[in-house]
Amino acid sequence: MRGLGSRRRGWFRRSLLTWPVSAYLLLLAITTAVPVTACAAFLAYHFVAESSQLTKAEYEDRLRLMRNAADLRIANIIDDLQVLALSPSLAQGRFAEFREHAVQAVKLIGGVAIVLYAPDGQQIANTRLELDAPLPKRTEFDVERRAIETGRPQVSGLQRAVVDGQPIVTIAVPVRIGGEIRYALNIGLSTRYLSSMMDEYVSAGMVGSIIDANGLLLARRPLLDGDDLVGQPTIPAVMAQLGKPSAWWIEAVSRTGVPTYTSLLRSNQSSWSINLAVPRDVIDGPLHRTVEWIVALTAFTLVLGLALARLISRRFLAEFSDLERYVAGLRSGAAEPKLGAISEVNRMKKVLYHVGSELAGALKQQKALLDEINHRVKNTLGTVQSIARLSRASSSDLNEYAAAFEGRLLALSQAYNLLTENNWVGVSLESIVRQTLAPYAGPERLDIDGPDLLLPPKVTLAISAALQELSTNAAKYGAFSVPSGKLQISWTVDETGLVRLSWTERDGPLVHKPTRRGFGTKMITGMFAGETGWSVNLDFNPGGLRCVMQFWSRDQVDGDLPLMEAS
Incomplete structure (x- = not known):
């Protein structure tokens, strides 16, 4: 009978790891505290992260609104200048009469002055000078020249006023008479005028600025040392992004040393860049503080759980030690057990007491049983x-x-x-x-x-x-x-x-x-x-x-x- 009864099986050896009650209670404290803390941490972090995203979205909307407001203000000024350029007194060469209309327009717009230029840069009318005052010839004539050459409105970067040298920007439109461009009409806007456009959008703690194509500050909110920063180069982190249609969430440091996230959008009406910066702590601070609180709460929960587990384990160990002493004493006879504070241990003591009492009368039966077992073991071996x-x-x-x-x-x-x-x-x-x-x-x-x-x-x-x-x-x-x-x-x-x-x-x-x-x-x-x-x-x-x-x-x-x- 070939191979009768052969069977193959693997042999496995397993080691048994034993832990004391205190270790199990500590493990219970950890496994109970960690999931609850982790769930609370996840929810807290989720809500704070969502709030941070909402803050970012609000910040981005605020920057877009500020850029759109600047574009709309420039577009309105261009419209006003183009309407003024259609004045019949200007077409008929009655410049004194035209000057009176321009005075009213500059007051309405809120600019520094309205000036009419000939193609060679000679001023023909200037609302800041008296009617009979001699009019200068402008040497920096690029914006007005481009308006005459292209026939389209132009917006300048930072300039200095001819009359008093104050920092201004100018908006120029061509003047057509009989279908031919004869003049350039411009308006000068002070840097304070530009700053006022940001007041509605730059909240406390934020920094807003308008920067020309050369990276010079045209306006800033809040002001630092009055207007001293106007005409100064913008910070390097922003300077590196100039010329781009947009740049978002650039890490920078403000002039006062505050770490910020700065973003900028390029104006559609000019070559200016509209910049808005917010302290990093406003965006990241809640998340960082939430993480710190989560870590602190987790540590506190674990320490509290471990302390309670240790306190309870001492009570268990004391009862088990008393049970061990009672079991050891059963060798000399089953004495009435002393009950403790744990009901399960008390039940074990009572059971041991009754079993011990029964075993005391069964020593001869045990010996006979052992003899029988010895005989059967020998046969089995x-x-x-x-x-x-x-x-x-x-x-x-x-x-x-x-x-x-x-x-x-x-x-x-x-x-x-x-x-x-x-x-x-x-x-x-x-x-x-x-x-x-x-x-x-x-x-x-x-x-x-x-x-x-x-x-x-x-x-x-x-x-x-x-x-x-x-x-x-x-x-x-x-x-x-x-x-x-x-x-x-x-x-x-x-x-x-x-x-x-x-x-x-x-x-x-x-x-x-x-x-x-x-x-x-x-x-x-x-x-x-x-x-x-x-x-x-x-x-x-x-x-x-x-x-x-x-x-x-x-x-x-x-x-x-x-x-x-x-x-």
């Missing part, structure tokens, strides 16, 4: 020794030996389990059959028939071992190796107690007689040859293995398993 010897003889390598040895030990263990469940009185033959075959086939593939029969311990162990070997062989080579295979097992017993058990496989693969005797064959034949009246017949029928075993239903001798006699 002899059985294991024989299984090891026979498995070694039938195995070709170490792995096959280990698998076969483990499988046979498990079969022996199952038999011991059945006996233990029945207090070693005996086990029914049907229970042995069904438990042995359960791992190999379902009830639909089994035909089991026989009278109710109780086998004694030694016979139980022998028959369990034999059935295990037959089942293993059927799973590897016989009826259990294919889905269609079936097994019929039946037994009878006569009036003398002799049992005849028949094992018949069918609908399995074709059976060939083995060329050598494996462990199963040696074990079964040796076991049944070692007892008077026992016999076994193995028939390797091509249609299915048939095994007929005959044995007594009671112990005939007081010794080890019959298989131990086989070598």
